[in-house]
Amino acid sequence: MTTDPVTLISPSRSLPRRDPALPGRLAWLAVSLLLLWPLLVLTEFRPWQMLEARSLRVTAHFLTGFLPPALNADFLATVARETWRTVAIATAGVSLALLVAVPLALIATASLSVSSLAGRMAAGPFAVRQATRALMVALRTVPELVWALVFVRVVGLGPTAGVLAIGLTYGGMLGKVFAEILESSDAHPTRMLLANGSGRLQAFLYGLLPQAAPELTSYAIYRWECAIRSSVVLGFVGAGGLGQQMDSSLKMLAGNEVATMLLVFFGLVALADAASAWLRKSLR
Amino acid sequence: MNADHDARPSEALPARLIALRARTGWVLLAALALVAASFWSLDLQWSAFWSRGSAASMGRFAAEFFPPDTSPPFVRKVALATAETLAMSALGTLLASLFGLLLALPAARTHARALWRVPTRMLLNALRAVPELVWASLMLIAAGLGPMAGTLALALHTTGVLGRLFAEAIENTPPAPAFALRVQGAGPAQVLLYATLPQVAPQLVSYALYRWENNIRAASILGVVGAGGLGQLLSYHLALFQMGRVATILLAMLALVLAVDAASYFARRAMTR
Amino acid sequence: MNRGVNSGRPGPSLRLERVSVRYPGAQSAPRPALQQVDLQIGSGEHVVVVGPSGAGKTTLLQVAAGALRAQHGRVLLDGEDPWSIGAARRRQLRGRLFLAPQVPPLPPRQRVVTAVLAGRLPAMSLAASLRSLLVPLDIARASAALAPFDLSDRLFDRVDRLSGGERQRVSLARALLAPARLWLLDEPLSSLDPVRAARALQTLREQASLHGITLVVSMHQVELALANFPRAVGLRDGTVSFDAPSSQVSPEQLRWLYAHTPPVPPPPELGPEDLAGSAAVPMMWR
Numbered sequence: 053m054t055t056d057p058v059t060l061i062s063p064s065r066s067l068p069r070r071d072p073a074l075p076g077r078l079a080w081l082a083v084s085l086l087l088l089w090p091l092l093v094l095t096e097f098r099p100w101q102m103l104e105a106r107s108l109r110v111t112a113h114f115l116t117g118f119l120p121p122a123l124n125a126d127f128l129a130t131v132a133r134e135t136w137r138t139v140a141i142a143t144a145g146v147s148l149a150l151l152v153a154v155p156l157a158l159i160a161t162a163s164l165s166v167s168s169l170a171g172r173m174a175a176g177p178f179a180v181r182q183a184t185r186a187l188m189v190a191l192r193t194v195p196e197l198v199w200a201l202v203f204v205r206v207v208g209l210g211p212t213a214g215v216l217a218i219g220l221t222y223g224g225m226l227g228k229v230f231a232e233i234l235e236s237s238d239a240h241p242t243r244m245l246l247a248n249g250s251g252r253l254q255a256f257l258y259g260l261l262p263q264a265a266p267e268l269t270s271y272a273i274y275r276w277e278c279a280i281r282s283s284v285v286l287g288f289v290g291a292g293g294l295g296q297q298m299d300s301s302l303k304m305l306a307g308n309e310v311a312t313m314l315l316v317f318f319g320l321v322a323l324a325d326a327a328s329a330w331l332r333k334s335l336r
Numbered sequence: 337m338n339a340d341h342d343a344r345p346s347e348a349l350p351a352r353l354i355a356l357r358a359r360t361g362w363v364l365l366a367a368l369a370l371v372a373a374s375f376w377s378l379d380l381q382w383s384a385f386w387s388r389g390s391a392a393s394m395g396r397f398a399a400e401f402f403p404p405d406t407s408p409p410f411v412r413k414v415a416l417a418t419a420e421t422l423a424m425s426a427l428g429t430l431l432a433s434l435f436g437l438l439l440a441l442p443a444a445r446t447h448a449r450a451l452w453r454v455p456t457r458m459l460l461n462a463l464r465a466v467p468e469l470v471w472a473s474l475m476l477i478a479a480g481l482g483p484m485a486g487t488l489a490l491a492l493h494t495t496g497v498l499g500r501l502f503a504e505a506i507e508n509t510p511p512a513p514a515f516a517l518r519v520q521g522a523g524p525a526q527v528l529l530y531a532t533l534p535q536v537a538p539q540l541v542s543y544a545l546y547r548w549e550n551n552i553r554a555a556s557i558l559g560v561v562g563a564g565g566l567g568q569l570l571s572y573h574l575a576l577f578q579m580g581r582v583a584t585i586l587l588a589m590l591a592l593v594l595a596v597d598a599a600s601y602f603a604r605r606a607m608t609r
Numbered sequence: 610m611n612r613g614v615n616s617g618r619p620g621p622s623l624r625l626e627r628v629s630v631r632y633p634g635a636q637s638a639p640r641p642a643l644q645q646v647d648l649q650i651g652s653g654e655h656v657v658v659v660g661p662s663g664a665g666k667t668t669l670l671q672v673a674a675g676a677l678r679a680q681h682g683r684v685l686l687d688g689e690d691p692w693s694i695g696a697a698r699r700r701q702l703r704g705r706l707f708l709a710p711q712v713p714p715l716p717p718r719q720r721v722v723t724a725v726l727a728g729r730l731p732a733m734s735l736a737a738s739l740r741s742l743l744v745p746l747d748i749a750r751a752s753a754a755l756a757p758f759d760l761s762d763r764l765f766d767r768v769d770r771l772s773g774g775e776r777q778r779v780s781l782a783r784a785l786l787a788p789a790r791l792w793l794l795d796e797p798l799s800s801l802d803p804v805r806a807a808r809a810l811q812t813l814r815e816q817a818s819l820h821g822i823t824l825v826v827s828m829h830q831v832e833l834a835l836a837n838f839p840r841a842v843g844l845r846d847g848t849v850s851f852d853a854p855s856s857q858v859s860p861e862q863l864r865w866l867y868a869h870t871p872p873v874p875p876p877p878e879l880g881p882e883d884l885a886g887s888a889a890v891p892m893m894w895r
Binding site: 092097098110140141144157197210289292295321330 | 388427430469484570590
C-alpha cells in the first residue's frame with residue numbers, strides 16, 4: 053500500500069519552526085494523567101480482579117444460568133403480576149405527580165399574573181411565583197431513589213413508597229416543564245381575558261390550555277414512559293414490582309430468572325415507547 | 337320546525353377535527369381506566385399517611401433530620417465518600433466516551449459497512465435500555481461490593497447513550513473534508529483522524545460533559561445496592577435511623593451535584609468560545 | 610524547492626472513453642451531466658477545461674478522480690480501469706491522484722499546518738499520522754509548501770480564521786505535498802485576486818512540469834486559461850465542444866461555448882459514503 057513517497061518539496065533551508073501549541077498540549081497531557089491516577093485509586097478500579105479464579109467462577113456460574121431463561125408457568129405468572137404492578141406504580145405515580153404539578157404550574161406561570169397586566173409584576177405575587185419554582189426545583193433535585201428509601205422507612209416496603217417517590221419527583225419535573233410550556237405559549241388571549249375580568253382558572257382554560265394542550269399531554273406521556281423505568285429501579289429498594297423481583301433473583305444468583313425478567317423489561321420498555329409514540333402522534 | 341335546528345354546514349366542524357376529538361375522548365377514557373385500575377390493584381397504604389397520628393409522627397420524623405451531624409470524623413467520612421462518588425462518575429463517563437466512540441464508528445451510517453451497523457446499534461440500545469442501578473446490581477456479581485461495580489455500571493449504561501449520540505453527530509458532519517481525503521486514497525482511520533474528528537470533536541466532548549451531569553446523580557445513589565460512594569453511606573445510616581447523619585449525606589449529595597453541574601456548564605461554555 | 614528530488618514515476622495518463630454520467634438522485638434530470646465524452650490526456654500533459662456553469666466541468670474531474678462512476682463508458686488511469694480491480698489496488702490507484710474540489714475541503718477548526726500535511730496522508734503510515742496529530746511531523750515541509758502561496762506566516766492559524774482565498778491556497782498547497790502524479794483541480798483560482806491567481810497558477814504549472822505531473826484544471830477565466838495551458842478542452846451541456854491546442858481555439862468557438870445557457874443546478878455535494886459502494890448509491894467507487 054505504500055506508494056513511492058515522492059517529495060516534491062525538499063525542506064526549506066531555513067530552520068524548522070517550533071509548534072507553538074506543543075507546550076500547551078504537553079501540559080494538558082500531564083495534567084490529565086495526573087488527574088487520572090486518583091480517579092483509578094478512589095474507584096478501586098482493578099478490572100483484572102474480575103478475572104481472578106474466584107470471581108470468574110461466580111460470574112461464569114451466573115452467566116451460564118442465563119440460558120435457558122426460566123419459562124415455567126409459576127414463574128411467568130409471578131413475572132406477569134409484577135410487571136403489571138410496575139406499570140400500575142408508574143401510572144399511579146404520574147397521576148399523583150399531575151395532581152401536584154398542575155396547581156404548582158398554574159401558580160408559577162407568569163402568564164396568569166394579574167398584577168403584571170399593568171406593567172411589572174407586583175412584589176408579592178413575584179415572591180410567591182419564585183417560591184413555587186424553588187419548591188419544584190427542590191422536588192426535582194432529590195433523586196427519587198432517596199425519596200423511596202425514606203418512604204420505605206415511613207410506610208414500609210411495598211408500592212406506596214414507590215408511588216409517593218415518583219409522585220413527588222415527577223411532580224417537580226412536570227410542574228417545571230408545564231410552567232415553561234405555558235409561558236412559551238402566546239399569552240395574548242389570556243391577558244385579554246384577564247384584563248376583561250375573567251377569573252384566572254377561566255383564563256387558563258380558555259386562553260392557555262387550548263394552545264398548550266398538545267405539548268402538555270405529549271410531555272406527560274413521555275414522563276409516564278420514564279416512570280415505568282423509574283419504577284423498576286425503585287423496586288430494588290423495596291418498592292415492589294419487577295425491580296424487586298429482579299433484585300431477589302439476583303441475590304439468589306438465579307441467572308435464568310434474571311434473564312427472563314430482563315427480556316420482559318426490554319419488551320415492556322419497547323412497548324411503552326411504542327405506545328407513547330403512537331399516542332403522541334394520534335393526539336396531534 | 338325552526339330553521340335554527342337544522343345543521344348549518346358552514347359552522348359544522350371539519351371531519352378531521354371531529355375525528356381528533358373522538359380519538360382524544362377515547363384515549364382519555366382509556367387513560368382514566370388505567371389510572372383507576374392502577375390505584376385499585378395496588379394496596380396503597382394511604383392510612384399510614386393520612387391518619388391523625390401519622391401527621392404527628394411525620395413531623396417528628398422530619399425533625400430528626402435537624403441538626404445535620406457535623407462532627408469532624410463523620411464529615412471526613414462523608415468527604416471521602418463524596419470524592420469516591422465524584423471519581424466514579426468521572427471515570428465512568430470517561431470510559432463511556434472512549435467505548436462510545438469506538439462503537440459509534442461502526443454504528444454511523446457514513447462510515448460503516450451495513451453489516452456492522454445493525455448489530456452495533458442493537459448493542460448500544462441494549463446497553464442504554466438497562467438502567468444504571470440494574471447494571472450495578474449485575475456488576476456486583478462480577479466485581480464484588482465497592483465503587484468499581486458502580487464505575488462499570490455507569491460506563492456500560494453511558495456507552496449506550498453516548499454511542500448513539502456520537503454516531504448521530506458523526507453522521508451529521510459535513511462530508512466534504514472526509515470525501516477529499518478518501519478520493520486521494522487516505523485510509524479510513526486517517527480520514528477519521530484528519531477530517532471527521534476535527535469537525536465533530538467539540539460536540540462529542542460537549543455531549544460527554546452533559547452526560548457527566550446525569551452520571552453524578554446516578555453515581556450518588558448507586559451505592560444503595562452496594563456500589564460504593566455516598567449511596568452506600570446513605571443506605572447504611574438510613575437503616576440505622578440516624579437521620580442527622582442522613583441529612584449531612586443529603587447535603588453533600590446536593591453540593592456535589594451543584595458543583596458538577598457548574599463545572600460541566602463552564603467547561604462547555606469555554607469550548608464553544 | 611527547485612531541486613527535483615526523487616521525482617519517481619511520471620504522471621499517469623488519463624483516458625475517458627464514451628463516458629456518460631448521471632448523478633445519483635438526479636435520475637430525472639433532462640440530460641446526463643456528461644454525455645459520450647471522449648478524452649485522452651497523456652502522461653505529463655497540462656490541460657485546461659473551460660465552459661459555462663453547468664457544463665459538467667466538476668463532473669468530469671470527479672469521474673476522472675474515481676469519485677463518481679460512469680453509467681456508460683469507462684475511465685482508464687494509466688490504462689487501468691479502477692472498477693475492474695480490487696478495492697486494495699483501487700486505493701493504491703487513488704494514492705496516485707489528487708483532487709482539489711471547488712470549495713476548499715478543510716475542517717474549520719484544524720490548523721493550517723495539519724490541513725496542509727493531510728495531503729501527505731496516502732504516503733504516511735497510520736502510526737506516523739497519529740504522531741503527527743500530536744506534534745506535526747514535518748513543519749518545515751508544510752512551510753515550504755505554503756511559501757509559494759504566500760501563506761508561510763499563517764502556518765499555525767486555524768483554518769476558520771482564514772479568508773476564502775487563503776483557504777483555497779491552502780487546499781492547493783496540499784497538492785505540493787501529496788504523493789500524487791495526477792492533479793485534478795476544480796476552479797482553483799475562483800476566490801483569488803488576479804495577481805494571486807497568476808502566481809498560484811505559475812507555481813502549480815512549474816511544479817507540475819518539474820516532476821512530470823499530469824495536470825487537468827477547470828477554469829472559467831478563459832483568457833488566463835488559454836494563455837497558460839498548451840491545450841484546452843471546451844465543455845458545454847455535458848459534451849466536448851472542442852479539444853485543441855490553445856493557440857488554435859478561435860473566438861467563434863468560444864462564443865458558441867458561452868452562448869446563452871439555461872440555468873443548471875450545481876452538482877450535488879458528494880460525501881465519503883458515496884465512495885463506499887452503499888446500496889443507495891450504486892455507482893460509487895469503494
